[in-house]
Amino acid sequence: MDVAWWSVLLLLLAGLSLLAWSVRALDAPGAVAAFLVGLVVAVTADIGWLLLMTVFSVVGAVVTLVGKRRKEGRKAAEARDGERGVRNVLANGLAAVLAALCVVLVDESAAMLAFATAVAAVTADTMATELGSLGRGARRIVPPFDLRPPGENGCVSWVGQSAAALGAVVIALAAVPLLGLPLHLAWVPAVAGWLGCQLDSVLGATLEQDEHNPRRPLGKEGVNFLASLVPAAVVLAAALLAAA
Secondary structure (H helix, E strand, O other): OHHHHHHHHHHHHHHHHHHHOOOOOOOOOHHHHHHHHHHHHHOOOOOOHHHHHHHHHHHHHHHHHOOOOHHHHOOOOOOHHEEHHHHHHHHHHHHHHHHHHHHHHHHHHHHHHHHHHHHHHHHHHHHHHHHOOOOEEEEOOOOOOOOOOOOOEEEEOOHHHHHHHHHHHHHHHHHHHHHHHHHOOOOOHHHHHHHHHHHHHHHHHHOEEEEEEOOOOEOHHHHHHHHHHHHHHHHHHHHHHHOO
């Protein structure tokens, strides 16, 4: 890694972080956290891995703005006018960082699949949340599967599920040129990422705190983190077993 490489990397990270802050996708501490997360990923793995996370960030910022007034009317819009902070950055990025760190510990191809899966899972969840809340109705993902307002924790809809599938597929396909992921393996992060979104809904329905269940053990960020960590860890373990 020469001076030119470091210069390009730092300028790219600074530019992306400042852009996210300037358009109010992230607050100032969140932008700093995003800079550090991106730095760890790029240094440990490659700039292509950083760019895949950037795809997630762009997609997330765009879908947050879709139907914003309608979501605000339903009280389903992202807090603080869509501006996200440190906790949100870590909740959505920490599993990917851990997968990237696995590059120095295990087979790179296995780490690559785990990383793509983690990013696919948070993208699927973000799209499901932001677009699913615009639907006409939703059902609890756990029994008794009763009808609930769109955007409520632990609820799913056809709109949200379709959006989740689209988000996971977008990341899986983007991973082919950016990570060098073989095309015939793109289905792995696509499917595992979508399943991670389902895990998020199950955890949201059973373990996430809300106004009706304040004593539950997980906050929103904890649910997001686990929903990306678990599928990434499963994919990593399966890839290592397959390569053994």
